[in-house]
Amino acid sequence: MAVATSTIEKIKNVVQNRHQYAQDWQKKNGGKLLGVFCTYVPEEIAYAAGVLPVRLLGSHEPQDVTEPYLFGMFCPFSRDVLAQGLKGRFSYLNGIAVAHTCMHINQAFESWSLHLPVERSLFVSMPSKVQSPRALPLLTGQMGIFKSEIEEWTGNKISDADLDRAIDVYNTNRRLMWEVYATRKAENPPITGLETMYVALAQQMMDKEEHSQLLRELLEELKTRKLDRNTGARLMILGSEDDDTEFLKMVEAVGATIVTDDHCTGTRYFWNEVERSGGNRLEDLANRYINRTPCPNRDWPGRVRFPRVLEMAKDYGVQGAIIIQQKFCDPHEADIPSLTAFLKKNGIPTLFLEFDVTVPVGQFRIRVEAFLETIGQEDLF
16 A cells, blocks of 8 residues: 655655746646745735746755856855756746845846846845835835736736735745744654755745645644654754755754744745735735845844844744854855844854855764754753
8 A cells, every 4th residue: 555645745845846846837827937036026926927936046066157157256055046047957937036135146146137048037126224214115116117027028917806816825825834833832843944944945936825735734744743853952043045955954863953943045935924904015015025034134224133033032942043154145244243142142052154055064063063062061050
């Protein structure tokens, strides 16, 4: 008798076969595929026009194809993403989109637009100073421009009903993700950090309705699921984008469990929903993207993210934080000293690790083990 495939395995299969999933979706639905460089892109607008947003991520493989297109001192994440395009792995995309973000990702987007054939390159002028009172009207206007460009590109007029449906689909998916994350607050979580990473990555690659159905199935399984492992130290991941499954696998193999995170391939993508005012849909969307958990590039002049990180750490019973930085990532590099001091002041020890395209798992294992030992020693006294 065949053994039923678990929902986690179904989700993992999507992530590992992301390119096939996107192409199968297009054959089934007939919509366009939009490669997304940054989580500030208002995906709901594209989805309302029958477009599937697909997050562009790297492969964590050594490459030598980006040197003519990007400076070697640009972050490995931006170079790895561009490399996937240059190698033809995203050749099925109909368009690409970015919201004004860091210089490195912006340049990867520009290089892709110049050197790779796509029907449309879309740029959203996301304000940098989101704490300014002028940010909301500015971004609302940009949402209108983005909507018009999507309509022109697809030939599909986006009605208020289309936007309402897209917002509802995305909000439902976000709430289900909150429920999955909430199970990790348990003393012995029924899902590991590695498994949760697959869930979060699949969210950024799949049709949200299909992903939500998998989340409902997963939540049912988690009600009775018990892991045959010790939880160990409860850790959170903070910092730059991280979709390195081998790294999380290593951390959780040496006596720890990643119970939550704050980075752009994790909670920052889905944590805030669109709050409905009953009025202008585009303004509601703009309000969501302005007030979502910010990346360091937009967390100024006030540090609004730090209290959110601390609140999350307390909610999830975090005993320590691993702060990661993509090599040469200026926004996070400037952010880390203040964040480290803030967490230390509030009793949360930290370990800093600098990531490259490939991660030295062996060296990092030694450092993580030493960090866990320190946490254990602190717990004893």
